[in-house]
Structures are given as C-alpha cells and as structure tokens.
Amino acid sequence: MATIKTIAKIAGVSHTTVSRALNGNPAVKEKTRQKIQKIATELGYSPNLSARGLVNNKTYTIGLFFSSIQTGTSTSFLTEVITRLHNALDKEYMLSVNGIDDLSNYNIAVKSRLDGVVVVSQSQNDDEFIDFVKKNGLPLVVLNRLLQRHDVANVGFDDYAGTYQAMEYAVRLGHKTFGMIEGIDSFESSSIRRKAFLDCVNKHHLNILSDAVVPGTYDASSGYRAMKQILLLPEFPTLIFCANDDMAIGALKACHELNVRVPEDISLIGFDDSVYAAFINPALTTIRKPIDKLSELGLQMFDQVMNNPEYQLETKLVSPELIIRDSVKNLNATD
Amino acid sequence: MATIKTIAKIAGVSHTTVSRALNGNPAVKEKTRQKIQKIATELGYSPNLSARGLVNNKTYTIGLFFSSIQTGTSTSFLTEVITRLHNALDKEYMLSVNGIDDLSNYNIAVKSRLDGVVVVSQSQNDDEFIDFVKKNGLPLVVLNRLLQRHDVANVGFDDYAGTYQAMEYAVRLGHKTFGMIEGIDSFESSSIRRKAFLDCVNKHHLNILSDAVVPGTYDASSGYRAMKQILLLPEFPTLIFCANDDMAIGALKACHELNVRVPEDISLIGFDDSVYAAFINPALTTIRKPIDKLSELGLQMFDQVMNNPEYQLETKLVSPELIIRDSVKNLNATD
C-alpha cells in the first residue's frame, strides 16, 4: 500500500514535501507539486485516515442515529437524511448509521470515533443518548422531535398542530363521534397526536367513543387489527383518526373486508402523507410531514454547528400541512 | 480526553501494562488488571480508534454500498442489511452507508478506509465499483444481483424464475393476452423480468399486446401513468405483469379511476411482496423476494470472507415464492 513515503522516495523529496504538495500547501513549488501529484495518482495513493486522524484529532466520521433502525423509522427519513448528509459533507467524511436502541455502550459508539452526531429522534428514550453526546462536547443536532432543552440544535415537527388541524377539518365537515388508532407507546409522536386528538374533540364538546380508541404499532397490520376491533363494536364512530398512514392503510383493508365503505360509512384520516396515501382507494386524507424540509433545515443547522464556532444554538419547529383527499365524508352535504 | 497514558500515570504503571490490561492479556496480574479497569471506567476511557487502527492496520469500518440511496433501493433491504450487519459485527465496528451512484472517487471512498465491503447491487453499473474493491483485495460480498464472475462471494436473487413462475400461473388460469409495466432500465432486474415475461408467453404461443408493454420507473406514480396509458388502448390485455408492487399499486389506482375492476376486468401481478401488497384492495398476487433470507445468507458469507482465510468463495441463488392473492382472475372458472 502506497504511503506518503513511497511517493517521497520515487519523487526524490522528503515525505513532508509530499504531504504539503498533496494538501495544496502553496509553499511547495508548482513543478514539484505536479510531479508528486502525478506519482500519487499513478500509485492510486489515498491517505491513511487513521494516521491523519491521529494527528489532526479527527475521525472523519459523522454518526447518524435513529431511535431504531428496525422499527418505526420511515424510509424516507433514512434515505433523505443519508443523501443530504452525503451531499453536504466533504468527500472524505464517512457516514456511520446506527440505531440507538441497539447501542450497547455509548462510550464505544461515540467517544473518539465521531466528529459530529445527527440524531433523528422518535422517543424520549433517546434523551439519555443525546445527553451523553452533548456532555462529550460533540457537534450535535437533533431532528424530528422537539426537545425540552435549548442547549441543543434542534429541528422539531409540530405533531400537535398537524393533528389538531386535521381534527378541526373533520369537525367542520360535521363529524361528531370519533375513534383513534394510536401509535407506538414509547414514541413521543404517539402521545402528542393522541393529546391533540383529545383536546380538539373535547374543545368542541363532541364525543369520543372510548372503545374505539385502540392501540396500534404504526404498521399496516396493527391498523388492520385495530380497525377490525372497532368495526365489531355495536356502534362505531363516523371518523377514525389513524396515527399514521400505514395503519390507515391497514384499517382500510379491514373496512373492505367487512364491507364498510370509506368514506360513505366511516371516514379515515392518516398522518405522514406517505407515498402510498395518494394511491389507495379512496385516496387518503392525511397530514403531511415535510421530511425534506425537516432534513434540510436540520442539516443546515448541522453545518453551522460543525463549522461556525459563533453559531448560536437554536430550535426550529416545522409545520404540517393538511392534505385533503377522499377518505373523509362531508356530513354537512345536503345530498 | 483520557488516554492509555493518563490511566498509566494514575495507576502508577506503564502505558504498555494498561494496554495489555484493557485488552485482556493474561500476562498482567489480575489485581493490577482490576485496578486499571476501574480507573478506565471511571474516566470513561475509550480507545482511540485512529491510533489503534494505525498500528493494527485496520479501520474498524465496514462499507455498505447500495446502487443508489435515493432511488430504487427498497427500505426493507436497507434496514434489514443494516440491522443484520450491526448484529453480526463486533461492537467496535462502524457501518458506513453509501450510494455507489454518488461516489466521486473510489480511492477516497474505499482505500485504507474500510475493512470490508458489502454491496447490495441492482445494476450492472456497479460492476466497475465491485471490480475496484476486488482488485484492492478487500473482503467483499455482493447481494441481490447474480454476478457473472465467480471470484466474488455473491448471493443473487432469481428474478427469472420468479417471473416465469408467476406467468405460468397466469397461463394456467387461462390468460391469453398480456401486457407489462417495466422497471428502471438500468436495473438488471428490469431486463431479467422482462425476458422471463416474454419467454413464458412465447413458449405458450400466447399474445403480448405490444402497446401494452410500457416503461415504468419502479415507483407508484409511474405505474399509475403506465396503466392509464394501457387502459386507454382500444383493447387491453387480460393481465398486466407489473415489474414491482409499487407500480402495481399505482396501476390499481388507475384502474379504480377508470372504473376498470380488478380482477374482474383486468388482472394484475406484482413483484416483491412489499408490506402493502397484502393490504391493498384487491390484495395483490405477487412474487415474494425473501430479503431476509438474502441478507442472512449474504452476511453469513461476509462473515466467512472476513474471518475465515480458508473460505472458498461461492455463489448462491435465492428462490422466489409465488404469493397468490386476489388480483388475478381465473378465466377457466365456469361460473
């Protein structure tokens, strides 16, 4: 494997000169620079990052952490953030992708291994990890969840507003009794969405059919099971708020099987605006979570945190958007 | 930041002893080992990987490469492989995730940066990269695509058999004219699935409606557009083979919009058995690609390639499974 010294020997210069030349140090004469460069490319030389990292006290690695890789992380988030990070980072940086839930030892995972950390957080369980990273003084940004603390760069998403807005819409269309299929318990989004759901219904003094508020796990089959349960009730609500689109898709399946028409017999609202929301039948009315925007803002912040020592840590909140499609019936319509 | 020398000073021993103690070298007395260990954990010590890597000539990083992060890589593959790799690897290893399509320089991305490489390949375009890795002598395994070469550990998926099997099933149910929505041109799966489709139909001397063979891009909206195009033909086939489930979902949407019933008026077959295939209406008949099995076999191989110098490189082929659901009509039925 070619090192800086191999090149030095061939070029008849010292390895220091080679180092300088390859790093574009203007002190080295242009002619020798070219000669060295030529030899380097011929040998397919590429610097040893361990050595470089040792002296520069850098690792050339950014850690990207999700609450969990297996469960609950939307694909789009994964790919969106990975792509953006790669584009934003210098080519010499690597991206290490991890799930916080299968980290055995924070020391090993973080300390003297990473130059910066991006966390896409779904759960309060991540707080311990976030705190650890912060304490170790690494550049850090947390995406998705709104943190309580303000000493961390943070881009959150407004789950509450999204849910509330969607429920207001349902109320406006004349719905009076509601049910909900809830998300994974440990996810903060689940409790926030539930709270917004409850708050809005109560505010309007409308009814929640408590038997029609059932747990789910953010995947289609849990939505399916939950909806079956709801549809077997002696009487069911006019609208079910599903805490995400995948569960809404499962719920829809249950409706089809039991010959309950959507939206004629029951209305459905989802959350996320997944790619499939528009393609199911009926197209799903849902709350769009602009992952692209979240990622963009977050990685802009990360850039600041990494490169601008003057940067004042900030917290931003990204707003949802109600996407009206065909899964909610207008009960006020006079037909 | 605590180093081995910090610990040495506190413990009143040489840094060499600390190194040995922490690495479980039996030469060091148990009592001193414990003393050192205690100090280390108190300081939250964690070894500097650059330094260790420099002397051991290791990087403690495994590269995971997809043809592209943004497009065409199924989520399940991403999460499945990441999860499995993490579980299989020693805790000290990191996982660097990349898209081959946005690699600017193979040297920088690979050389003296990685201890091993896992490629999930969709396209022949990856061959150059695969070749580069192989030439540099890194432990390598390629998943998903069946390679021509046999000097690389390889687990491929049998797209041909899957498609053929599904088409045979359609023929058995009495279908006589066929159309297809194709995948991304540069993906090898696209051409293989097309070939199998053509081969099977021709073998049975049945008809392909050439206007009903339209290009797609493996996403739902391309399936939607393609199906619209097909349904506008003066006459359409009895069955459309969609090169993946997402496009089938889009196609289904088009059918709904144009009041073409599935499977009564037209039959649909997908590919992949995505999570959603079972949840759309009608549930999609499709070909299951067992990503779990592919990953498992592949990472078993990777383990061998990494750790067993005796290992004989091998090529394995994973078989598909036809999943019969409700989107194909039985034309032989006498009702």
Added chain:
DNA sequence: CCTTTATCTGTTAACGTTTTCATAATAAGC
C-alpha cells in the same frame, strides 16, 4: 560579487496505540 530577503525543502517530534524484546520481581527446586 557579497549580503539580505524571499522562497522552497528537509529534520524532527508528535498523535495514541500495539508489539517485540529485555529485565525485574517472584516462585520453585535443590
């Protein structure tokens, strides 16, 4: 042509580990 300054290059140490080799301390054998 000699001195001064500017430009370029080399020597050396350092980063935090592991490893080889030597040596000090202890235990065993008589």
Added chain:
DNA sequence: GCTTATTATGAAAACGTTAACAGATAAAGG
C-alpha cells in the same frame, strides 16, 4: 539461601500523517 524457571512489567520502536522549526537554495539589492 542460591540458582533456575516463571511471571509480571517496562522501554523503545513502529504505524502514516502533520506541523513547528530550521536550513538550503534562489532571487533581489547594493
């Protein structure tokens, strides 16, 4: 208690790079 064998520890070098400092060469000024 003295030699030998065993066990535990330390000193020094090495990995490939960068950086501080010094030194050499070339250009400029008189």
